[in-house]
Amino acid sequence: xxxxxxxxxxxxxxxxxxxxxxxxxxxxxxxxxxxxxxxxxxxxxxxxxxxxxxxxxxxxxxxxxxxxxxxxxxxxxxxxxxxxxxxxxxxxxxxxxxxxxxxxxxxxxxxxxxxxxxxxxxxxxxxxxxxxxxxxxxxxxxxxxxxxxxxxxxxxxxxxxxxxxxxxxxxxxxxxxxxxxxxxxxxxxxxxxxxxxxxxxxxxxxxxxxxxxxxxxxxxxxxxxxxxxxxxxxxxxxxxxxxxxxxxxxxxxxxxxx
Amino acid sequence: xxxxxxxxxxxxxxxxxxxxxxxxxxxxxxxxxxxxxxxxxxxxxxxxxxxxxxxxxxxxxxxxxxxxxxxxxxxxxxxxxxxxxxxxxxxxxxxxxxxxxxxxxxxxxxxxxxxxxxxxxxxxxxxxxxxxxxxxxxxxxxxxxxxxxxxxxxxxxxxxxxxxxxxxxxxxxxxxxxxxxxxxxxxxxxxxxxxxxxxxxxxxxxxxxxxxxxxxxxxxxxxxxxxxxxxxxxxxxxxxxxxxxxxxxxxxxxxxxxxxxxxxxxxxxxxxxxxxxxxxxxxxx
Ligand SMILES: Nc1ncnc2c1ncn2[C@@H]1O[C@H](COP(=O)(O)OP(=O)(O)OP(=O)(O)O)[C@@H](O)[C@H]1O
Ligand SMILES: [Mg+2]
Numbered sequence: 001x002x003x004x005x006x007x008x009x010x011x012x013x014x015x016x017x018x019x020x021x022x023x024x025x026x027x028x029x030x031x032x033x034x035x036x037x038x039x040x041x042x043x044x045x046x047x048x049x050x051x052x053x054x055x056x057x058x059x060x061x062x063x064x065x066x067x068x069x070x071x072x073x074x075x076x077x078x079x080x081x082x083x084x085x086x087x088x089x090x091x092x093x094x095x096x097x098x099x100x101x102x103x104x105x106x107x108x109x110x111x112x113x114x115x116x117x118x119x120x121x122x123x124x125x126x127x128x129x130x131x132x133x134x135x136x137x138x139x140x141x142x143x144x145x146x147x148x149x150x151x152x153x154x155x156x157x158x159x160x161x162x163x164x165x166x167x168x169x170x171x172x173x174x175x176x177x178x179x180x181x182x183x184x185x186x187x188x189x190x191x192x193x194x195x196x197x198x199x200x201x202x203x204x205x206x207x208x209x210x211x212x213x214x215x216x217x218x219x220x221x222x223x224x225x226x227x228x229x230x231x232x233x234x235x236x237x238x239x240x241x242x243x244x245x246x247x248x249x250x251x252x253x254x255x256x257x258x
Numbered sequence: 259x260x261x262x263x264x265x266x267x268x269x270x271x272x273x274x275x276x277x278x279x280x281x282x283x284x285x286x287x288x289x290x291x292x293x294x295x296x297x298x299x300x301x302x303x304x305x306x307x308x309x310x311x312x313x314x315x316x317x318x319x320x321x322x323x324x325x326x327x328x329x330x331x332x333x334x335x336x337x338x339x340x341x342x343x344x345x346x347x348x349x350x351x352x353x354x355x356x357x358x359x360x361x362x363x364x365x366x367x368x369x370x371x372x373x374x375x376x377x378x379x380x381x382x383x384x385x386x387x388x389x390x391x392x393x394x395x396x397x398x399x400x401x402x403x404x405x406x407x408x409x410x411x412x413x414x415x416x417x418x419x420x421x422x423x424x425x426x427x428x429x430x431x432x433x434x435x436x437x438x439x440x441x442x443x444x445x446x447x448x449x450x451x452x453x454x455x456x457x458x459x460x461x462x463x464x465x466x467x468x469x470x471x472x473x474x475x476x477x478x479x480x481x482x483x484x485x486x487x488x489x490x491x492x493x494x495x496x497x498x499x500x501x502x503x504x505x506x507x508x509x510x511x512x513x514x515x516x517x518x519x520x521x522x523x524x525x526x527x528x529x530x531x532x533x534x535x536x537x538x539x540x541x542x543x
Binding site: 049050051074075077079081082083084085086094095096097098099124125126140 | 438439441442443444445446447448449452453456457460461463537538539
């Protein structure tokens with residue numbers, strides 16, 4: 001169980017990015033965070049992972065304060081962030097931390113197989129396509145069997161086809177491992193395909209304005225009228241001034257952000 | 259797995275077929291070997307030498323000032339046979355090697371330190387930067403005073419020259435490591451020394467190698483200064499000796515030998531760079 005109590009974040013330049021965030025994430029669930037650009041979504045994930053320190057408030061994982069050395073949390077960034085000098089298998093092995101056990105080599109092979117890149121285990125990052133590189137990043141994040149995975153717009157740099165493949169892939173992995181996933185996304189449909197729960201952050205500083213528990217059965221179909229009804233409800237929770245724009249631009253472009 | 263292009267699967271359950279059918283990747287081939295076969299690089303010098311020889315034979319230049327390639331070759335051959343050449347080469351190379359090794363060691367420690375730690379940088383960098391702005395020749399009399407005319411003053415001067423390029427490049431290399439890669443390391447539990455080893459050092463290796471190349475070339479520059487300030491052996495001594503005894507062929511031999519030594523030793527680092535940086539994603543022509 002991940003718990004955030006009264007978290008605020010003020011950057012050293014004075015920007016107040018997040019205010020009074022209270023949140024509990026149940027184990028083995030998928031929770032999405034949506035919200036306008038600048039509402040503090042990335043900041044929230046970075047604090048949970050320890051890359052930023054909250055200005056006030058408590059962060060705890062299974063009742064213990066989250067330390068910077070927390071090993072059971074992994075992060076999937078918007079870009080793959082692979083070490084260009086390491087071949088794929090060694091990049092994946094980084095996910096095991098600085099001192100992996102010898103037996104863990106098996107985990108590396110498995111993680112690479114799960115993302116379908118067995119034959120690229122010896123390839124260098126510069127020899128991969130964007131989608132393949134992001135799959136290596138997924139393998140690196142999952143290799144240590146984390147209990148919580150933080151994903152910051154993990155698929156937004158990919159084309160629609162690769163995005164669907166990777167979403168599907170992540171869902172399959174989740175169905176087996178039941179890792180808790182906390183996903184930041186611009187894409188309301190993506191949030192709905194994934195999540196047990198969709199949290200809407202609004203404003204600057206960001207606050208949690210809505211918290212939807214999605215009762216749709218899995219696998220979810222985007223064409224389902226109920227799916228569309230949820231989507232509308234979530235879009236309505238966004239800044240109303242943006243909503244008019246979404247009607248003229250079409251929902252698709254609204255949902256995918258900028 | 260089949261190769262039929264028109265086989266269709268519905269849904270995504272088929273995994274990632276295109277990559278599964280791709281050819282397996284071999285263990286990565288480190289980008290290869292010495293470029294001895296750069297024949298193009300020889301063309302320009304060959305033409306120049308031929309033109310120079312012809313000009314000399316046509317007596318268009320005063321051969322008592324400007325020796326012809328044939329005269330230089332003859333002179334080189336002579337000092338090769340009597341063992342003088344080897345002795346000069348040895349003396350100069352050992353000085354450069356020793357000075358370079360000392361300069362690089364100090365620069366590596368200090369550059370890594372000031373790059374990694376802001377406190378160390380604020381403490382040490384201003385001093386080092388101001389030392390850097392002292393013209394190298396200004397050190398010569400001081401080194402002679404402190405260390406005498408022997409090897410230690412020469413080696414120290416070369417070490418000083420090699421130090422700064424390596425130091426600066428490494429410090430900036432470490433400082434400018436991509437934050438995104440560092441965060442990827444942090445997010446995977448790498449801290450302190452483990453982070454330095456896994457992320458920061460490899461990421462700053464290109465800058466470090468650039469520094470080594472520059473440092474080595476400065477080392478060859480400084481060895482001339484060091485040998486001119488007093489030596490009984492070495493390519494710099496050969497130059498001064500040729501001047502004193504009025505033998506332009508010897509002086510030009512010395513200059514040519516400097517060019518060859520510099521190029522060869524630079525080639526060693528360039529080759530190492532290619533081997534170690536094979537992973538770089540750069541545009542190559
Ligand atoms: N390192 C930083 N220093 C100062 N301010 C920052 C820093 N990082 C983010 N901010 C500010 O914090 C606020 C939230 O930024 P954040 O990156 O969390 O937004 P976001 O919701 O992820 O936006 P996007 O959807 O565009 O990625 C913004 O106003 C931003 O300017
Ligand atoms: Mg963001």
